[in-house]
Amino acid sequence: MSAGPRIDFMIVGVQKAGTTALYDFLAEDPAIGLSDVKEVHFFDDESVDWREPDYGPYHARFDWTAPRVRGEATPIYIYWREALERIAAYNPAAKLILLLRDPVARAWSHWKMEYARGVETRPFAWCIRQGRRRLFDAEPWGFHREYSYVERGYYGEQVERLFALFPRDQVLILKAEDLRADPNPALGAVNAFLGLPSPAPREPREVHVGREMDYGGGLSAEDEAFLRDLYAADMARLKSLTGIAFG
Structure with a gap:
């Protein structure tokens, strides 16, 4: 790895958990320099030669002219195979x-987004059961950008991997529900984590609200119970690692 400046922080996940709202809030802070697009998608780019990666295209997404704390937000990083390892090698x-975010609510929101986009055509109940087999045909094997409704919710497994690569004092974990209800404590925690002065007070905001359309009904009690059971062991692992609980 060649010497030189590095990006200071990254919002690494999770998808459908308020990362866009957080990015927008941080973009208003003059002490923070963010990438020119919210999701850079560098460390999940399988076309990069990761044996000898060229960080030039990545660094080109940032303004280096002012002394700022620089960061980006690509929420697939926490989930994508080897993305965290690549980040650890980079900086x-x-x-x-x-x-x-509550993993059941996250999965439902993720499915609604893909369904509204026309990427997904199958009902949620099928997707979280039989539809998981589609990941066996994905490249890299077992990982999929769109159909990973269930897999992205295994937070305990992901956090355990994160803590194996980075010291815990380099990781800040927040709950999307808290950011949405009142952003100020979360934003204060972020600035303190980054070594910056407290930000100006902000009002709650809604970003990327789901499209209003016919989804064939809401989240069923049966599907929720199925997912709660599926996630139970992993949620226990998350709580033991972080003290955070959902459901």
């Missing part, structure tokens, strides 16, 4: 921010 001193 072992990076500070990582992880937003978590």
